[in-house]
Amino acid sequence: MIVTHLNLSNYRNYAVADVAMVPGANLFVGRNGQGKTNLVEALGYLSTLGSHRVSTDVALIRAGEDAAIIRARLQHNGRDLLAEVQINRTGANRAQINRGQIKPRELPRYFSSVLFAPEDLGIIRGDPSGRRRFLDQLLVLHTPRLAGVLSDYERTLKQRNSLLKSARVSGLKANQLTTLEIWDDKLVSLGSEIIDERVALVAALEQPIRDAYASVVGDDHGPALSALLSIDGVDTDADAPSTSGSSAASEEQTAATAERFRAALALQRRSELDRGLTLVGPHRDDVLFELNSLPVKGYASHGETWSFALALKLASAELLRRGSNSGDPVLILDDVFAELDLNRRARLAAAVGGFEQVLITAAVLDDVPEGLTAHTVHISAGRILETAEEVARG
Numbered sequence: 001m002i003v004t005h006l007n008l009s010n011y012r013n014y015a016v017a018d019v020a021m022v023p024g025a026n027l028f029v030g031r032n033g034q035g036k037t038n039l040v041e042a043l044g045y046l047s048t049l050g051s052h053r054v055s056t057d058v059a060l061i062r063a064g065e066d067a068a069i070i071r072a073r074l075q076h077n078g079r080d081l082l083a084e085v086q087i088n089r090t091g092a093n094r095a096q097i098n099r100g101q102i103k104p105r106e107l108p109r110y111f112s113s114v115l116f117a118p119e120d121l122g123i124i125r126g127d128p129s130g131r132r133r134f135l136d137q138l139l140v141l142h143t144p145r146l147a148g149v150l151s152d153y154e155r156t157l158k159q160r161n162s163l164l165k166s167a168r169v170s171g172l173k174a175n176q177l178t179t180l181e182i183w184d185d186k187l188v189s190l191g192s193e194i195i196d197e198r199v200a201l202v203a204a205l206e207q208p209i210r211d212a213y214a215s216v217v218g219d220d221h222g223p224a225l226s227a228l229l230s231i232d233g234v235d236t237d238a239d240a241p242s243t244s245g246s247s248a249a250s251e252e253q254t255a256a257t258a259e260r261f262r263a264a265l266a267l268q269r270r271s272e273l274d275r276g277l278t279l280v281g282p283h284r285d286d287v288l289f290e291l292n293s294l295p296v297k298g299y300a301s302h303g304e305t306w307s308f309a310l311a312l313k314l315a316s317a318e319l320l321r322r323g324s325n326s327g328d329p330v331l332i333l334d335d336v337f338a339e340l341d342l343n344r345r346a347r348l349a350a351a352v353g354g355f356e357q358v359l360i361t362a363a364v365l366d367d368v369p370e371g372l373t374a375h376t377v378h379i380s381a382g383r384i385l386e387t388a389e390e391v392a393r394g
């Protein structure tokens with residue numbers, strides 16, 4: 001899949017922007033703070049429904065405006081698709097495909113992208129919520145049906161938490177106990193599916209991460225590397241099968257996870273009532289990334305952590321490419337080349353060369369290997385520079 005056109009309205013520092021893109025590499029160049037990241041962030045939003053830089057949408061709307069619009073014309077196998085989202089300062093966001101209304105959470109079904117940016121170091125170094133977000137965004141792109149499961153789980157969790165809170169205040173009454181059991185059933189059924197899908201995803205990512213790390217770092221043997229999902233209170237099957245295009249987990253496996261989840265909930269019942277909070281489930285899980293038998297977080301050097309985060313994203317793109325019938329995900333590399341030495345720049349260029357479309361941002365044109373600079377777009381102060389004179393003026 002490729003993006004042939006991106007059109008922005010009141011997004012970040014763009015009043016309007018209209019950019020044509022080509023298959024293969026597209027390079028966006030400009031001095032610091034001109035709007036390069038803003039442009040690719042907008043595309044990333046269409047497949048992750050969020051920014052890699054901020055946790056709320058408000059910062060994406062141009063200062064002083066009420067709504068931002070991101071519109072992308074996509075192409076796959078000669079067929080065009082128009083994807084659009086309107087991000088509103090007040091009220092719900094709205095999304096369209098070919099001018100027909102859809103739920104915003106359905107957008108990743110139509111557009112798949114993988115963005116790597118320096119902020120991704122936070123996936124490794126930050127708290128577990130960032131790792132859960134990484135996994136869930138990838139899950140939804142890989143198996144779109146799970147968007148609904150994840151949002152139903154969130155809703156169930158909220159309702160269960162408010163029941164636990166009110167039971168804490170008033171003491172658990174018989175009717176509340178019955179209601180709690182109903183919420184337990186929903187939590188366990190939705191949560192077990194999420195746990196099993198995450199476990200299978202992590203297992204499927206291991207080899208691609210190893211390959212990507214080896215190709216970026218230049219170690220032909222690849223590191224001894226693993227990604228383990230630690231489930232808070234619910235042990236998972238370490239030999240989970242790899243994800244396929246459809247649902248990955250077998251019925252018996254889901255039943256076994258559900259049983260363990262239920263037992264862990266029963267163990268925590270007293271504490272949950274004391275604290276008015278759901279203490280077990282996929283909303284508290286974590287992934288442990290290891291390099292040469294040591295956790296990456298807290299042990300790996302800055303350079304190793306950086307290469308690991310990059311490998312994580314390249315592996316994600318590889319996994320989506322294999323499991324997809326709509327072509328490669330669009331690969332976005334934001335501010336990446338400046339961080340690499342010449343050798344690694346060439347290696348990364350080779351690693352991404354096979355993707356249908358790669359979008360790259362850089363402040364300095366010379367930082368990017370020549371093979372990736374054929375289609376260069378210059379940006380200045382929230383404007384796409386159209387002519388050679390404009391580019392010369394900067």
Ligand SMILES: Nc1ncnc2c1ncn2[C@@H]1O[C@H](COP(=O)(O)OP(=O)(O)OP(=O)(O)O)[C@@H](O)[C@H]1O
Nearest residue numbers: 012013032033034035036037038059061062063363
């Ligand atoms: N909601 C907003 N409204 C208006 N301007 C905004 C908004 N959000 C960010 N900006 C502006 O966008 C600019 C930053 O753009 P961006 O992050 O895309 O820069 P960049 O070209 O990638 O720079 P660098 O090379 O430093 O990474 C800043 O000047 C910032 O003030």
